Amino acid sequence: MTKTIFLILALFYCFGICAQNGYLLLKKGKKDMRHYWKDMHFTFQTRNRQWITGIITKISNDSFA
Numbered sequence: 001m002t003k004t005i006f007l008i009l010a011l012f013y014c015f016g017i018c019a020q021n022g023y024l025l026l027k028k029g030k031k032d033m034r035h036y037w038k039d040m041h042f043t044f045q046t047r048n049r050q051w052i053t054g055i056i057t058k059i060s061n062d063s064f065a
């Protein structure tokens with residue numbers, strides 16, 4: 001019985017580790033402004049007022065593509 005409970009808890013723990021994969025958070029100061037996930041459409045404007053649009057295909061530790 002305790003082995004079964006331990007196995008179930010271990011599986012939930014493993015699923016929780018992978019839950020943050022492919023997630024990007026845009027913050028302004030201490031406030032969360034926007035959330036992005038893999039395969040999500042996004043649009044933003046550069047400083048020279050050019051609009052860029054695309055689909056996020058990959059998110060790594062400090063960049064996205």
